[in-house]
Amino acid sequence: MTEKQDKHLQPSIEKSSLSYTDPAGRKIRVLSEKDALSLADSSRVPLKEVYEAALSIGIWPFRYVRNREILSGSEQLKLLRSSVCIVGAGGLGGNVAMLLGRVGIGRITSVDGDLFDETNLNRQAAAFTHSIGKEKALETASLIEAINPSVEVRGIRTRITRENGAEILSGADVMVDALDNIKDRFVLQALSRELKIPLVHGALAGFEGQVMTIFPEDNGLESIYGDPESSQDPSTRPEAVLGVPPMTAALVATHQAMEVLKILLGRGEPFRNKMLYLDLETGESRIYKFL
Numbered sequence: 001m002t003e004k005q006d007k008h009l010q011p012s013i014e015k016s017s018l019s020y021t022d023p024a025g026r027k028i029r030v031l032s033e034k035d036a037l038s039l040a041d042s043s044r045v046p047l048k049e050v051y052e053a054a055l056s057i058g059i060w061p062f063r064y065v066r067n068r069e070i071l072s073g074s075e076q077l078k079l080l081r082s083s084v085c086i087v088g089a090g091g092l093g094g095n096v097a098m099l100l101g102r103v104g105i106g107r108i109t110s111v112d113g114d115l116f117d118e119t120n121l122n123r124q125a126a127a128f129t130h131s132i133g134k135e136k137a138l139e140t141a142s143l144i145e146a147i148n149p150s151v152e153v154r155g156i157r158t159r160i161t162r163e164n165g166a167e168i169l170s171g172a173d174v175m176v177d178a179l180d181n182i183k184d185r186f187v188l189q190a191l192s193r194e195l196k197i198p199l200v201h202g203a204l205a206g207f208e209g210q211v212m213t214i215f216p217e218d219n220g221l222e223s224i225y226g227d228p229e230s231s232q233d234p235s236t237r238p239e240a241v242l243g244v245p246p247m248t249a250a251l252v253a254t255h256q257a258m259e260v261l262k263i264l265l266g267r268g269e270p271f272r273n274k275m276l277y278l279d280l281e282t283g284e285s286r287i288y289k290f291l
Contacts, residue, residue: 031050064104082264083105083109086176097125209277212276
């Protein structure tokens, strides 16, 4: 949005805003989604631009008011202006997409070449009985739109490769590894290094999971998996042997979404050059540091 467009919307936003007392008793100005949609329609601009203009003058979109306790207005605005590409739309990717859509990431791309089947119903956020046989990436995109219509969302039905990756990832601030095999993860990491985009890795098997944030200059996946050229029999993959329950997928995805926020906002300490290991059954969590 240009400064001129911003200023054009601001008087209408101020007029449409309401006074709201938050749960801590603080009075703030908010803009309801109904009024924001009306302004977007009358001004012929995307809803996201109305929200950006509102935040730039200290008026909170009502849907984000409960973010206000832990995010500043400038941080919420930063998220609205950020772009995240999630590669994989299964147990991890669907949950990550849902969380990032709710928190207010402005542009989300979901990439997956598969269709939903009945075995996905136990854990995948965009898998419903009516989703069987439909494209995972497109169904995930529809779910994000239903959650938050201000998100600019793309669903791309393809398997990411070295050949198509640069075009798909163009403009992304962060990429998320929500894949289920080592070979494709190394492809994603190679693209991360080439395009200089941080990568948030996640994996799970049974009640165990792992999360690691990888910047382009880091050793990254080699620290976990060793030789990127080594092959793995699909039937021996840990998730194939141990299964993929919904609780593990949700928890690992939550940590991945939080890593995305850490990177975008420059807050906290990402799991960089170290891996978070989670065991839901024992309640254990450990951090493994790499040199």
